[in-house]
Amino acid sequence: MRATQTFVDTVVLNYALNAAWQLPVLFCAAWAATRMLRREGQAMEQRIWGAALFVAAIAPAASAAWPSLAELATFLTSLQRHPAAAKNGAVTIHTGPAWTHGSLSFTGPLAHAVSAGLLFVxxxxxxxxxxxxxxxxxxxxxxxxxxxxxxxxxxxxxxxxxxxxxxxxxxxxxxxxxxxxxxxxxxxxxxxxxxxxxxxxxxxxxxxxxxxxxxxxxxxxxxxxxxxxxxxxxxxxxxxxxxxxxxxxxxxxxxxxxxxxxxxxxxxxxxxxxxxxxxxxxxxxxxxxxxxxxxxxxxxRRIMLLTERTSTLSRRSSLLLRVGAATLLTASCAAAMALHLGVGAAAAPHQASGPDAPISVKGGVMAGQILTKVAPIYPPDAKVAKIQGSVVLDAVIAKDGTIRDLKVISGPDELQHSAMDAVKQWVYKPYLLNGNPTEVETKITINYSLAK
Known part of the structure; x- marks a missing residue:
C-alpha cells in the first residue's frame, strides 16, 4: 500500500512540477506565434492556442517518459566540448534510474498532501x-x-x-x-x-x-x-x-x-x-x-476585429512567417519535452530491515547530495578490446557522507574496477531523515562508450 501511494505521489508531483514551468514557456511561444501570424485570421490563432494547450497537457508526461531526448542533448554537448574524449572513449555517470536535470525532495506526508490536493482539484x-x-x-x-x-x-x-x-x-x-x-x-x-x-x-x-x-x-x-x-x-x-x-x-x-x-x-x-x-x-x-x-x-474586441482593415501579405511573406512561427513552436515543444525536473520517489524512504539498516533512496535524489565526485577513467585495455557497456553499482552511504560499502550489480568485468575505484572516493552531504543523519543505499550507473 505504501509503495503504491509513493508511486502515485511521485507521478503526480513530477507531472505538476514540470507543468508549472512548461505551460508558461508554451504560452509565451504561442503568444509570439499569434503575433507573427495575426494577419492570417482568427482561425489560425485558435489553432495555435489549441496546439499549445494539447502540448502543455502532454509535455509533462512525455518529458518523463522520453528521457533519451535529454541524454541525447547532453551527449551532443559533450562531443562539441570534448571531441577527443569521445574519440578515445567516453564515461558518463547516472546516479540511479532517474534521468532528471534537477531533483526536489519532499517528506512523505508533505508529498502525499500536495499530490492529494492536485488530484482532488x-x-x-x-x-x-x-x-x-x-x-x-x-x-x-x-x-x-x-x-x-x-x-x-x-x-x-x-x-x-x-x-x-x-x-x-x-x-x-x-x-x-x-x-x-x-x-x-x-x-x-x-x-x-x-x-x-x-x-x-x-x-x-x-x-x-x-x-x-x-x-x-x-x-x-x-x-x-x-x-x-x-x-x-x-x-x-x-x-x-x-x-x-x-x-x-x-x-x-x-x-x-x-x-x-x-x-x-x-x-x-x-x-x-x-x-x-x-x-x-x-x-x-x-x-x-x-x-x-x-x-x-x-x-x-470582436467588433474591432470585424471592422478593422488589415493589409494582405504576399504569398512569400506569409510563407516565411508561417515557417518562423512553426520553428518557434517546435523549438518550444522540444525544449519542454527534453528538459525534465524530477521529484524523488524516495520522499517517503523505504526502510530495509531493522532499525539500523540503511534506507533506500532514489539516485535522482542523491545526485543533488554529491559534494565530491571523481570521474572514472576508461581502462586502456578495455578500449583496445572495444569493450563498452554499463556498470551498475549498489552503494551504501554512511552518515558522514562517505561510501561505506560498494558492490557491483552488473557490468563487464574489464570495467568494474575502474567504476569501483572512482565511486569509492565520492563524498555526499549527510542525508537527513527527520533532522538526523541517516545511512542511505542507492544505485549508481557508470556508462562506458566508444565512438563508432
Whole structure:
C-alpha cells in the first residue's frame, strides 16, 4: 500500500512540477506565434492556442517518459566540448534510474498532501465537466421542436447553403437567453422562444450564421476535447488565460465566417450589437455546457476585429512567417519535452530491515547530495578490446557522507574496477531523515562508450 501511494505521489508531483514551468514557456511561444501570424485570421490563432494547450497537457508526461531526448542533448554537448574524449572513449555517470536535470525532495506526508490536493482539484473539475454534459443532454431532451415560417425557412435554407453546412435540428428552450449550439454527432441549434418574434430578419440571420459557423467547424466536439485535455492542468493559474484566448479566437473566427456568408462585416457587426442589447435585457445566464453567441470574450474586441482593415501579405511573406512561427513552436515543444525536473520517489524512504539498516533512496535524489565526485577513467585495455557497456553499482552511504560499502550489480568485468575505484572516493552531504543523519543505499550507473 505504501509503495503504491509513493508511486502515485511521485507521478503526480513530477507531472505538476514540470507543468508549472512548461505551460508558461508554451504560452509565451504561442503568444509570439499569434503575433507573427495575426494577419492570417482568427482561425489560425485558435489553432495555435489549441496546439499549445494539447502540448502543455502532454509535455509533462512525455518529458518523463522520453528521457533519451535529454541524454541525447547532453551527449551532443559533450562531443562539441570534448571531441577527443569521445574519440578515445567516453564515461558518463547516472546516479540511479532517474534521468532528471534537477531533483526536489519532499517528506512523505508533505508529498502525499500536495499530490492529494492536485488530484482532488482535478477530480472536482472532472465531475463539473461530467455534470455539464448531463445538463447538456437534459437541455436537448427537454427542448421543443421549432417549425419555421415559410420566409424564415427559406432564409435558413439559403444560409445553410452559403455556409456549406448540413441543416442541424432547430428547437427552442425557455431556459435560454440566446442561441446556442450543442451536440457532437448530431448538432442541435437551440433558441429562446421569443427570438423569432422579437428580432428583425437581419438580426435573426446574423445569429443563425454565427451558430452555423460553430456547426461547420465542429466547435462543440473540439471544445469538449479541450476541456478534457485541460483537466490535469486546472490548478495552474495560466491555464485560465490560455482557455480564454482559445474561446475568444474561436468566437472571432465564427464571426469572420458569418460576416463572409452575409457579405458584409459592417452590417454583421451592427446586428451583433443589437443582438447583444436584446440578450442583455433578458438577464442572460451563462451556459458553460453549450456554445453561445456571447458566452466567450469581450464583445468590443470582436467588433474591432470585424471592422478593422488589415493589409494582405504576399504569398512569400506569409510563407516565411508561417515557417518562423512553426520553428518557434517546435523549438518550444522540444525544449519542454527534453528538459525534465524530477521529484524523488524516495520522499517517503523505504526502510530495509531493522532499525539500523540503511534506507533506500532514489539516485535522482542523491545526485543533488554529491559534494565530491571523481570521474572514472576508461581502462586502456578495455578500449583496445572495444569493450563498452554499463556498470551498475549498489552503494551504501554512511552518515558522514562517505561510501561505506560498494558492490557491483552488473557490468563487464574489464570495467568494474575502474567504476569501483572512482565511486569509492565520492563524498555526499549527510542525508537527513527527520533532522538526523541517516545511512542511505542507492544505485549508481557508470556508462562506458566508444565512438563508432
Amino acid at each position: 482535478t477530480a472536482c473539475f472532472a465531475l463539473r465537466l461530467l455534470w455539464s454534459m448531463v445538463q447538456t443532454r437534459r437541455l436537448a431532451r427537454e427542448a421543443k421542436a421549432l417549425v419555421l415560417s415559410a420566409d424564415a425557412a427559406a432564409r435558413w435554407k439559403q444560409l445553410c447553403i452559403s455556409l456549406r453546412v448540413r441543416p442541424p435540428q432547430i428547437a427552442t428552450s425557455a431556459t435560454l437567453s440566446g442561441p446556442v449550439v450543442l451536440g457532437v454527432m448530431r448538432p442541435m441549434l437551440l433558441l429562446p422562444p421569443e427570438l423569432l418574434s422579437e428580432l428583425s430578419a437581419d438580426e435573426f440571420t446574423a445569429a443563425m450564421a454565427h451558430e452555423l459557423a460553430h456547426v461547420r467547424r465542429r466547435d462543440f466536439a473540439l471544445h469538449l476535447v479541450m476541456q478534457i485535455a485541460a483537466l490535469p492542468l486546472r490548478w495552474h493559474p495560466l491555464l485560465w488565460l490560455l482557455l480564454a484566448r482559445i474561446e475568444q479566437s474561436r468566437e472571432a473566427a465564427c464571426d469572420a465566417i458569418a460576416a463572409d456568408a452575409l457579405q458584409g462585416s459592417q452590417a454583421y457587426a451592427r446586428s451583433l450589437l443589437k443582438l447583444a442589447a436584446w440578450i442583455g435585457e433578458r438577464n442572460p445566464t451563462p451556459n458553460p455546457h453549450a456554445l453561445g453567441l456571447f458566452e466567450s470574450g469581450p464583445l468590443e
